[in-house]
Amino acid sequence: MQPIETYNIQARTDLQAVREKIMDNFSTMLEGSEKNSECYYDTFDWRLYQNNVVLKQEVDRIKLCNIDSEQAIAARKINIDKSSIFWWDLPDGALRDRLSEILDVRALIKRIDLVRNVTRIRILNEDEKTVLRVALHELMFDRDTPLREEMYALTISPVRGYAEEHADFVSFIESCGVAGKAKNLFLSMADRLQYEVGAYSSKIDIRLDPSMQSDVAVKMIIKSLLSVMRQNEEGIRNDIDTEFLHDYRVSIRRTRSVLSQIKGLFLPELSSRFRAEFKILGNMTNRLRDLDVYLLNENQYKEILPESLQNGLDNFFKRLKAERKKEHDSLVKYLDSPAYDELMGSWQRFLESAQPADDSELIQAAVPVIDLAGEVIRHRYAKLVKIGQKIDYNTPNDKLHKLRIQCKKLRYLLEFFSSLFPQENYNVLVKRLKTIQGTLGDFNDYSVQQRKLLAALKEEDQQDDRFYLLAAAMGGLITHLHHQQLRCRETFSSIFSEFINQETNQLFEDIFDQS
Amino acid sequence: MAIFAIYSIKGGVGKTATTVNTAYLCAAEGEKTLIIDIDPQGSASFYFRIKAKNKFKKKRLLKGGKTIDENIKGTDYANLDLLPSDMSFRNLDLALNEMKHSKRKLKAIFEPFKHEYQHIFIDCPPNITLVSENIFNAADYILVPLIPTTLSLRTYEKLRAFFKKKKFASDKIFAFFSMVEKRKKLHRDILKERLSDSPELLQAYIPYRAEIERMGLSREPVVFTYPTSDATSAYKKLWHEIKSRCLE
Known part of the structure; x- marks a missing residue:
C-alpha cells in the first residue's frame, strides 16, 4: 500500500485557497465533508509508533492502521472512552491479538483527542476515473490534549496504477503555498501538541566522548537515570x-550499581549516603513490585493448575489486589512527601554541583572515561570468571545467586559505557551475557516465587473452610515451579561454559585491552 | 484466499456484470480483492473506467512478475484493484501455444498475487480454448452464469463433459441462473425444475433488470449505483451463497 502524503497548511484561509486552486485546475468530484471526534492512543514509550501503526478511536469503532498508508490492519466495533486501557480489556479478535504482540503489559494512553472536519475530493482523469484522492483536514484538539488548538493539513492518497497523475498533482500542490511536508498526519499532530514522539526509552543511550573526564561522564550517566525516574513518577x-x-526501579538499581562499582569519583561520604538512600527507596517499592508480578501472573498460574484447583486461588488474588492498593497508596504518599522532594532535590543538586576544591580523594575523577570504563569492566569480568569457573552441577543455589549479581553488575557497566567502544564485538558480548542472564534470571525467579508462595500460604487463615483448596493449589504451583527450576539448573552449566570460553575472553581482550 | 473464475462458453449471459458486482461486494466487506480482466472485450475494465497501458502486451502478461504488478490499477472503490484487459489478449492462445507447460502457465503467473489479495476474480473470455484450460487449472472455483434456456443448459452440460474428459475437478463448477425473466414461461419452468433437481446449482439467481444493462452507461457496479434495487439484492444473495458454498 502506497503511503499517504501529508502537507501542513498554515491557516484556514490557506486551506480554502488551496481547495479553490484544486477545483480550478483539475477535474474533480467532491465526495463530501464530515465532522467526527477521534482519539489516538499509544503507550508511554510509544510502542505503536515504534511499530509503524496508530490506534484510532473513531465514533463507534477502534482501528489499528498503518501509520503512513492509514490502511486498517484490524478494527473492532467498540467505544473505549477511557483515558487508558490494556489489550486484555478488548474483546477477542484480530485487533486484540495484534495489540497483545506489540503492547505486552503496557497500557494504551489517550494521546490525542480531536474533532476532525474533513472534506474529501477525488481527482478524475478524462474517463472520469478517480486517479487520486485529496482530503482537506481541519483539526481541533480537544479536552484531554495539552493544547487547545486548531491545525490544518492536506493529505493525498494515491490510487494504484496512476503514478504519473499522482506526481503531477504533488508538484502542483507544492507550488500552491503549503506550509511544508510532514512525514504523516499523526506525527504532524503530535508535533503540534509538542509531544516528543518516541523520545522515551528506559534504555541507556548516552553518547560519551572517550577523552571526557570520568566524573563528568559518570554524572551524565547518572543524570539520565534520574531523568528516567522522574519521567516515570507520574x-x-x-x-x-x-x-x-x-x-x-531499574533506574534506582542502575544508580546504586554505578555508585558501588565505580570508586574515587565522588566524595565517599556523599556516595555512601546516596547509596543508602536509594537502597531504602528501592526497598520501599519491593512489595508493590512483587504484588504486580503476582497479579500479572494470575492467569498463567491458573493455567498451570487443573481446573479443580483454579478457584482455590481466587480469594488469594482478591486479597493481593487489596494489599496492592494499600501499597500503591503508601508509595504515592511517599512520592508526594517533602522527604522525597528533599531526596531528589539534593541528588539533583549534587549532580549539578562542581567537584570539591580539595579532590585528593577523587583519584579517578580526572582519568579519561575510556580508561576508567575499561578498568572497571575488566575487573568485573575477572570476578565473574573466578566465580563461574567453580560452577558445576552440584554448586549450591546461593552461589548461582552470587553469579547472577555479578552478571547483572557487568551488564550495567556494559550498558553505561556502550558508546565508547566499537559496536560490533560489543553487541556480540552483550548478547552472550544476555543469554546467560536469561537462564539465571529464570532460575532465580522460580526459586523466589516458590519461597514467596510458601511464605504467603503461611500468612493465610488456616481456619478458613476453603484453606485446603488454596493449600492444594499452592502445592501444585510450587511443585510446578520447582520442576521448572530444576530444568533451568540442568541446562545452566552448559550455557555458562559456553559463555566463559576462549572466544569470550578474546572478545573482552579485543574490546577492553589497554593497548 | 480463493480464485474465482467467472466463465461461460456463450457470450452475453451477464458474466462481466457478475464479476464486477460480486468482486465489489467482496471488497466492500474489507477483503483485498483483485479483478483480472482477460476477456478481450475488456468490459470489466470499461465498467471501472480503466485502460491498460499501451505497452502492456500479451507477451508481458506471460512473463508475469513485475510487469503485471505495474499494470494493476486501483478502482474507485476501497480494497478493489483491477488488472485491465488488453485487446492483444485475443492472441493469448497463440502465445500460450508456443510455451512449455502451456496449460499451467497462468496458474504460475497468478501465484504471487495470492500474497497481496485475499480473493481474485477472473473475468474469462468465452469459448473453450487453451486460455480457458489455463484458467480451469488456476481457479479454485468456476462460476458459470446460465440463461434459463435449453441452449444455455446444453453448453453447461458440454462444459461438465469437458471437465470430465480433461480430468478437471467438476465440483469446482458452480453454475447459477442469470438474466432470468420471470414473465417468460420457459424461464419459470426451467428454474423450477432445475433448482430442485440439480443440487450442484446455486439457488440464488440474477434477474434480468434494466439497471444491470445500464451499467454500460453509468460505468459503476449496479450494487453501488442502486444499492436498494432488486438487482443488488440478487447479487448480494448470490455472493452470500458463493461464500457459504465455497469459503466456509
Missing part, C-alpha cells in the same frame, strides 16, 4: 500500568 502516581514502577 505514571506510578496515576497507576497506569506496572512498567512505570518497573522502569523506575
